[in-house]
Structure formats: structure tokens, C-alpha cells
Amino acid sequence: MSSTQRETMEQFWEERERLNRIVDEYAGLPMKRFLSLDGQMYRAGALPVKSKELMGLVASLVLRCDDCIAYHLRRCHEEGVTDAEMEESMSVGLIVGGSIVIPHLRRAFDRWKELNDN
Amino acid sequence: MSSTQRETMEQFWEERERLNRIVDEYAGLPMKRFLSLDGQMYRAGALPVKSKELMGLVASLVLRCDDCIAYHLRRCHEEGVTDAEMEESMSVGLIVGGSIVIPHLRRAFDRWKELNDN
Amino acid sequence: MSSTQRETMEQFWEERERLNRIVDEYAGLPMKRFLSLDGQMYRAGALPVKSKELMGLVASLVLRCDDCIAYHLRRCHEEGVTDAEMEESMSVGLIVGGSIVIPHLRRAFDRWKELNDN
Amino acid sequence: MSSTQRETMEQFWEERERLNRIVDEYAGLPMKRFLSLDGQMYRAGALPVKSKELMGLVASLVLRCDDCIAYHLRRCHEEGVTDAEMEESMSVGLIVGGSIVIPHLRRAFDRWKELNDN
Amino acid sequence: MSSTQRETMEQFWEERERLNRIVDEYAGLPMKRFLSLDGQMYRAGALPVKSKELMGLVASLVLRCDDCIAYHLRRCHEEGVTDAEMEESMSVGLIVGGSIVIPHLRRAFDRWKELNDN
Amino acid sequence: MSSTQRETMEQFWEERERLNRIVDEYAGLPMKRFLSLDGQMYRAGALPVKSKELMGLVASLVLRCDDCIAYHLRRCHEEGVTDAEMEESMSVGLIVGGSIVIPHLRRAFDRWKELNDN
Numbered sequence: 001m002s003s004t005q006r007e008t009m010e011q012f013w014e015e016r017e018r019l020n021r022i023v024d025e026y027a028g029l030p031m032k033r034f035l036s037l038d039g040q041m042y043r044a045g046a047l048p049v050k051s052k053e054l055m056g057l058v059a060s061l062v063l064r065c066d067d068c069i070a071y072h073l074r075r076c077h078e079e080g081v082t083d084a085e086m087e088e089s090m091s092v093g094l095i096v097g098g099s100i101v102i103p104h105l106r107r108a109f110d111r112w113k114e115l116n117d118n
Numbered sequence: 119m120s121s122t123q124r125e126t127m128e129q130f131w132e133e134r135e136r137l138n139r140i141v142d143e144y145a146g147l148p149m150k151r152f153l154s155l156d157g158q159m160y161r162a163g164a165l166p167v168k169s170k171e172l173m174g175l176v177a178s179l180v181l182r183c184d185d186c187i188a189y190h191l192r193r194c195h196e197e198g199v200t201d202a203e204m205e206e207s208m209s210v211g212l213i214v215g216g217s218i219v220i221p222h223l224r225r226a227f228d229r230w231k232e233l234n235d236n
Numbered sequence: 237m238s239s240t241q242r243e244t245m246e247q248f249w250e251e252r253e254r255l256n257r258i259v260d261e262y263a264g265l266p267m268k269r270f271l272s273l274d275g276q277m278y279r280a281g282a283l284p285v286k287s288k289e290l291m292g293l294v295a296s297l298v299l300r301c302d303d304c305i306a307y308h309l310r311r312c313h314e315e316g317v318t319d320a321e322m323e324e325s326m327s328v329g330l331i332v333g334g335s336i337v338i339p340h341l342r343r344a345f346d347r348w349k350e351l352n353d354n
Numbered sequence: 355m356s357s358t359q360r361e362t363m364e365q366f367w368e369e370r371e372r373l374n375r376i377v378d379e380y381a382g383l384p385m386k387r388f389l390s391l392d393g394q395m396y397r398a399g400a401l402p403v404k405s406k407e408l409m410g411l412v413a414s415l416v417l418r419c420d421d422c423i424a425y426h427l428r429r430c431h432e433e434g435v436t437d438a439e440m441e442e443s444m445s446v447g448l449i450v451g452g453s454i455v456i457p458h459l460r461r462a463f464d465r466w467k468e469l470n471d472n
Numbered sequence: 473m474s475s476t477q478r479e480t481m482e483q484f485w486e487e488r489e490r491l492n493r494i495v496d497e498y499a500g501l502p503m504k505r506f507l508s509l510d511g512q513m514y515r516a517g518a519l520p521v522k523s524k525e526l527m528g529l530v531a532s533l534v535l536r537c538d539d540c541i542a543y544h545l546r547r548c549h550e551e552g553v554t555d556a557e558m559e560e561s562m563s564v565g566l567i568v569g570g571s572i573v574i575p576h577l578r579r580a581f582d583r584w585k586e587l588n589d590n
Numbered sequence: 591m592s593s594t595q596r597e598t599m600e601q602f603w604e605e606r607e608r609l610n611r612i613v614d615e616y617a618g619l620p621m622k623r624f625l626s627l628d629g630q631m632y633r634a635g636a637l638p639v640k641s642k643e644l645m646g647l648v649a650s651l652v653l654r655c656d657d658c659i660a661y662h663l664r665r666c667h668e669e670g671v672t673d674a675e676m677e678e679s680m681s682v683g684l685i686v687g688g689s690i691v692i693p694h695l696r697r698a699f700d701r702w703k704e705l706n707d708n
Contacts, residue, residue: 019578026555026581030276031563037273038571040266041213046202051169052210055176059214060572062177062454064655065536067575068214083616084164091621092170095159096177096186098452099628100416100650103657106609109616137460144437144463148630149445155627156453158620178454180572182301183418185457201262209267216570217274218296218534221303224255227262277567282556287523288564294527295534295568298690300419304568319380320518327385328524331513332531332540334688335392336414336652339421342373345380384512391509394502395685400674405641406682412645413652413686422686438636446642449631450649450658491696498673498699503681510689532690537654539693 009114012070042075050079054089061093061101061108069108077115086112127232130188160193168197172207179211179219179226187226195233204230245350248306278311286315290325297329297337297344305344313351322348363468366424396429404433408443415447415455415462423462431469440466481586484542514547522551526561533565533573533580541580549587558584599704602660632665640669644679651683651691651698659698667705676702 007015027035042052053075060068076086090105125133145153160170171193178186194204208223243251263271278288289311296304312322326341361369381389396406407429414422430440444459479487499507514524525547532540548558562577597605617625632642643665650658666676680695 016578019582022581022585023578026559026584028281028556028559028563030273031559031566033269033273033276034563034566034571035574037266037269038213038574040269041209045206045264046200047172047206051172052206054165054169055173055207055210056214058173059176059180059211062181062452063214063572065572065575068572082164084618087616087618087621088163088165088170089173091159091618091624092173093177094621094624095156095453096174096181097454098416099449099624100451100653100655100658102625102628103655106606106613109612110609112616113612134460137464140463140467141460144441144466146438146441146445146635148627149441149448151623151627151630152445152448152453153456155620155623156456158623163618180570181454183454183457186454202264205262205264205267209264209270212267212270213571215572216534217270217567218299218301218304218569220271220274221301224252224259227258228255230262231258274567277563281560282554283526283560287526288560290519290523291527291530291561291564292568294531295565298531298688299534299568318518320382323380323382323385324517324519324524325527327382327388327513328527329531330385330388331510331689332528332535333690334652335388335685336417336419336422336687338389338392339419342370342377345376346373348380349376382517384509387505387509387512391502391505392685394505395681399500399678400672401644401678405644406678408637408641409645409648409679409682410686412649413683416649417652417686436636442635442637442642443645445631446645447649449628450646450653488696491700494699494703495696498677498702500674500677500681503677503684506681506684506689507692510692535690537690537693540690 009070009074009111009118012067013074016067016071050076050081053079054081054085057086058089058093058096061090061104062097064097064101064104066104066107069104070111073108073111073115077112083112083116127188127192127229127236130185131192134185134189168194168199171197172199172203175204176207176211176214179208179222180215182215182219182222184222184225187222188229191226191229191233195230201230201234245306245310245347245354248303249310252303252307286312286317289315290317290321293322294325294329294332297326297340298333300333300337300340302340302343305340306347309344309347309351313348319348319352363424363428363465363472366421367428370421370425404430404435407433408435408439411440412443412447412450415444415458416451418451418455418458420458420461423458424465427462427465427469431466437466437470481542481546481583481590484539485546488539488543522548522553525551526553526557529558530561530565530568533562533576534569536569536573536576538576538579541576542583545580545583545587549584555584555588599660599664599701599708602657603664606657606661640666640671643669644671644675647676648679648683648686651680651694652687654687654691654694656694656697659694660701663698663701663705667702673702673706 053072057072057076060072094101171190175190175194178190212219212223289308293308293312296308330337407426411426411430414426448455448459525544529544529548532544566573643662647662647666650662684691684695
């Protein structure tokens with residue numbers, strides 16, 4: 001896990017799309033169904049999209065996946081999540097997941113600042 | 119991990135309190151501070167308590183801890199979470215965490231039904 | 237995690253079905269799609285069912301889920317997995333997952349013996 | 355994961371030995387080598403046995419395995435670990451692992467009290 | 473975790489060997505025994521090497537370790553695993569491990585394509 | 591997770607401090623309390639700082655966090671941990687955590703060698 005995550009969000013997104021095209025070349029029908037279902041779980045229902053994206057963010061933090069965190073941060077930003085809402089969500093993830101999540105939390109705030117600055 | 123979790127929520131809570139008293143006997147100041155801080159993270163702020171409890175629930179599901187799930191289910195129920203809100207939160211946890219969380223998801227719905235029936 | 241898992245495989249299966257009925261009461265369409273997709277992933281394709289069930293077993297061991305292990309052991313037994321094939325699969329899971337999986341490995345062999353004896 | 359772990363340490367140990375005999379029936383040579391190597395890692399060297407058992411305890415707490423915790427607690431008790439040494443080790447595990455380890459921490463203190471009382 | 477894994481398989485392998493030489497400088501006998509045992513677990517027995525390498529691949533995916541995935545992909549390729557066998561194994565890992573494994577799955581297909589192209 | 595971790599310890603530390611300043615900009619009081627408490631858990635008490643740092647190292651290895659490992663290695667080095675003490679601690683982490691920790695163990699020895707060489 002590199003501590004010097006300097007690629008920009010834009011670069012992250014381009015690489016993600018390049019890799020998604022490779023997955024598409026190989027994926028069979030059940031795998032494609034999984035990837036489609038992944039999107040369905042975050043659609044508005046009894047809970048708004050914003051709440052679900054924040055849940056995805058907290059889950060990604062406690063499971064410690066930088067790419068998943070970056071994805072949900074971008075989606076949260078699009079949904080209008082405020083700095084305070086983001087910080088409180090990260091706090092829930094921090095207490096549940098412990099100090100082992102701190103390196104990911106640091107990189108998450110770096111990403112969030114980047115999203116705010118653009 | 120027993121698949122025949124038949125102790126009632128009330129029994130779970132009594133045992134939890136018995137164990138908390140033992141922790142209190144042994145815990146030093148830093149440990150007590152952690153336990154206090156755990157409570158502070160779920161207080162209302164930019165996000166309401168209900169949203170934070172649902173986040174705690176999803177985090178507990180993907181990390182696969184039955185006791186943590188039972189605790190947050192009870193708190194969610196107290197905060198007026200509806201069946202649909204609970205189910206959609208579990209769906210986010212299920213897609214993130216995968217089929218390995220299904221045994222915990224099953225027991226969570228059993229607990230939820232118990233909370234609804236009382 | 238109880239170390240005295242004495243419920244029989246039959247009791248495990250009955251409880252599993254009772255809980256599945258409760259999940260069915262609450263589950264929305266996306267959750268039901270996930271549960272259906274879970275079954276599709278283990279169907280015969282380029283790899284036979286037996287190989288996929290053994291993979292599910294190893295994944296369940298390294299992720300340390302007794303219920304998932306019990307499920308895949310039963311399926312492996314139905315597919316004619318031999319004692320040696322089961323033991324070698326567990327050995328791969330043991331070296332990858334480390335000594336933390338040993339309590340689950342013990343209970344897995346106990347379950348396997350039960351399946352062999354019936 | 356049962357929150358009402360009421361089996362005594364003695365019952366835990368007897369069940370553990372029953373299961374170990376079943377593992378012995380099935381285990382091939384590489385698996386037996388792993389189990390032997392597991393013991394070797396905790397022998398006195400540059401670090402004393404006590405330090406290694408405390409490390410095993412902290413690792414078991416952050417990985418959240420009750421049986422592994424019970425085993426290392428018994429070994430720590432045999433090695434003369436004091437209440438304060440045990441509590442401080444659990445505190446390191448708690449901050450690293452987060453609130454998700456609390457149910458295991460509770461049961462660990464219950465076990466430790468049982469070891470102290472006998 | 474860098475999402476722009478651009479080092480080639482050859483570079484990965486060279487760095488792995490450089491690091492292994494450093495481990496050799498420091499490792500005591502029990503650690504060396506572990507590393508030797510790691511190799512023994514994947515030898516042909518009741519199950520062929522190919523099946524064990526695919527199990528190692530699925531275990532590495534659900535535990536989310538890119539280096540371990542890269543290693544097993546290379547070994548699977550050497551053992552003649554087909555695209556369809558690889559994709560079906562990844563599908564089992566995906567359903568068990570959930571969407572949190574997707575970034576690793578993406579990089580795995582990128583590596584596999586690289587192996588196919590050389 | 592990059593296998594070619596070539597940034598120096600000094601670069602790692604500078605980036606860590608840059609990110610900590612960003613966390614400080616966003617963190618609310620409860621998050622700041624957590625970060626302060628993280629430091630308190632490793633202070634001398636019944637156990638010396640060295641023992642607690644080695645526990646933090648083992649916990650970081652089994653939870654597989656390179657940044658956390660790098661941090662505790664540096665602290666262990668400052669506390670006068672010897673090569674043999676470090677190697678034996680890593681051995682406990684290796685047997686508990688399994689072969690999935692090996693990529694982190696490799697990078698840890700590389701870091702340790704760097705600390706020794708400076």
C-alpha cells in the first residue's frame with residue numbers, strides 16, 4: 001500500500017475505466033450480473049442515495065480499501081455530502097475499525113480535499 | 119459461530135451487562151476512555167443518530183460480528199428505523215461484504231423480527 | 237464462537253432453513269437477486285461443480301466462517317469429494333490463512349467425520 | 355458468535371482435545387508439520403515465552419478469534435502474566451482493532467477472571 | 473493500494489526475489505520452515521497442482537492481496553489454466569468476498585492479459 | 591498494493607506528516623480524541639514501551655497494513671529492538687496470519703534493513 005498516493009482523482013478514474021474494459025473482455029454472464037447488481041444496491045429507495053453512498057464509504061473504510069474509498073468519496077461529493085457529514089462518517093468508521101484504518105483515513109481526507117479544490 | 123442463536127435479545131443484553139461489569143473491574147483509564155469515545159461517535163451532529171446507527175450496523179455486518187449487529191439493530195429499532203430502511207442497509211452490506219456475510223444477515227433478520235414482535 | 241459446536245448437521249440445516257424463511261419475508265428484489273446469483277456461481281462450466289465447491293470451502297476457511305464451511309462441506313460430500321481431497325484443500329487454506337484458522341479447521345474435520353459416519 | 359459463552363475453561367480444553375484427535379485422524383504430513391511449527395514459534399529465544407504469548411494474545415484479539423484468545427490467555431496465566439500486563443496488552447489490541455473487538459475483549463476478561471478464580 | 477499498477481510481471485518478480493534475499497538474511501530456522509512448508513502445500517497429491525493453485529488464487533482474492541494474486545496467476549498460467557477456468561474461479565471469489573474485492577479483480581484480469589500477451 | 595515500495599523511510603515520514611496536517615484541518619473533537627488515545631495506549635506502564643511497540647508491530651502484520659508496519663518498525667528501532675527480537679516477533683505474526691502476510695513481511699525486512707543501514 002503506497003503511502004505516497006499522488007495520482008490525481010482523474011488519473012484514478014481513467015485507470016479504473018481502462019481496467020473495467022479488460023474485465024468486460026473476460027467476464028462471463030454471472031460476473032456481469034454481479035457488477036450490475038453492485039450498482040442497484042445504491043439506488044434510492046426507502047433511503048436516499050446519499051445515505052447509501054455514506055454507508056458504502058464507511059464499509060470501505062473499515063474493510064480498508066483505498067480504491068473503494070476513492071470511488072465512494074467521489075460519489076458522496078456528487079451527492080452534496082458536506083465536510084462535516086463526511087468527517088462524522090469517517091469517525092464512525094474509525095472507532096469501529098480502529099487505528100489500523102488511519103492510513104486509509106489520511107488518504108481519504110487528502111482525496112476529499114482534492115475533490116473540494118476542483 | 120453458532121447457527122442456532124436462540125438466546126433472546128433480553129438474555130443477550132443481560133449477559134452483555136454482566137460482562138461489562140467484569141471489564142470495568144479490570145479496565146485502566148485509557149481503555150475506559152476508548153469505551154467512552156465509542157459512545158461519543160454516534161451522537162447527533164451534522165448527521166442524525168439514526169444515520170450513524172445504520173452506518174454502525176453496516177460496518178458490523180461487513181466485519182461479521184453478531185454481537186455488534188445485535189447492538190446496532192436494537193439501537194436502530196429504538197431510533198425508529200423502518201423495515202425497508204433496515205433491509206436496504208443490509209443490502210449495501212451484503213454487496214460490499216459478499217456471501218460470507220449471509221449467516222450474519224440471516225441472524226440479523228431473526229433478531230429484527232424479534233424486535234418487531236416485542 | 238463456540239468451541240463446543242455440538243448441534244448436528246441436520247439441526248444446522250433446519251435452523252438454516254428457518255432463518256432463510258425469515259430472510260425471504262424481508263428481502264427486496266436486489267437482495268433476492270444476490271442470493272440467486274450466489275447459487276449460479278457454483279454451477280458447472282469450464283470447471284466442474286466439485287472444484288468450485290472446494291474453492292468455496294477454502295475461501296470459507298480463510299475467511300473463518302463456520303456456517304459457510306459447514307455448507308460447503310455438505311456440498312463437497314454430496315459431490316463425492318474424498319477424505320484426501322478435503323484434507324489437501326484444508327491444508328491450502330491453513331497455510332494461506334495461518335494458525336488463526338485452526339479452530340475452524342478442527343470443527344470442519346468434526347463435521348466431515350459426521351458426514352462420513354451418516 | 356455466542357455472547358453467552360458459559361462453557362468453563364476446562365470444558366473448552368476437553369472439547370479442544372477431542373477435536374485435535376479428529377484432526378490427527380485426517381491430517382497428512384504437511385498439515386502435521388504446520389501444527390508442530392505453530393508450537394515452535396512461541397519457544398523462548400531472544401524474546402521470552404511470556405512476551406510471545408502476549409503477542410499471540412494481541413494478534414488473536416485483533417483477528418477476533420475467541421478460541422485463540424482463550425488458548426493464549428491460559429498460556430499467559432501459566433507464564434505468570436499479571437492483571438495489569440494483560441489489561442495493557444488488551445488495550446493495544448483494542449486501539450488497533452477498534453470497537454469491533456469489544457465483544458471478544460469482554461469474553462476475554464471473563465475468561466481471565468475465571469483463570470484468576472481457580 | 474495503488475490503482476495504477478503498471479510495473480510489469482517481470483519487474484514484480486525481480487523485486488520479489490530481491491526482497492526474498494533480504495528475508496533470507498534475517499530469517500531464523502522456524503521462519504525458514506514456514507516458507508518451505510508454504511511450497512509443500514501446493515504439491516500434487518490427491519488433487520493436481522492446477523487445482524491447488526486455483527484455490528490459492530481464490531483465497532488470495534477474498535483476502536485481497538495483490539502480490540499473492542499475481543503469484544498464483546503466474547503459477548496458474550504455467551499450469552495451463554484457461555481463460556474460462558480463471559474467470560470462473562474469480563467469480564467464486566467475487567461472490568464470496570463481495571464488491572470489496574473488485575479493485576483486486578480488475579488488476580488480476582490486467583495481469584492475466586499481460587500473461588496471455590507474452 | 592505496490593510490490594516495489596521504493597520510497598525511503600524519510601519520504602514515507604514526510605508524506606505521513608503532510609497527510610496528518612490535512613486530517614487536522616478536517617477532524618472534529620471525537621476524532622482528535624481517538625488520535626490522542628492511540629498514542630496513550632503505547633506508553634510505559636506494567637509493560638515497557640518496547641513490548642507494546644512489538645505488539646503493535648505483530649498486530650499490524652497480521653492485519654496486513656504496510657504503513658502501520660513501517661511506523662512500528664521505526665518506533666521499535668528507536669526503542670533498541672534487536673534483529674533477533676524483530677525476527678521472532680515477525681515469526682509469531684507469520685504463523686498466526688499465514689502466508690497471506692508474506693508480502694508485508696518481505697517489505698518489513700526491507701524497511702528494517704534500511705533502518706539498520708542509516
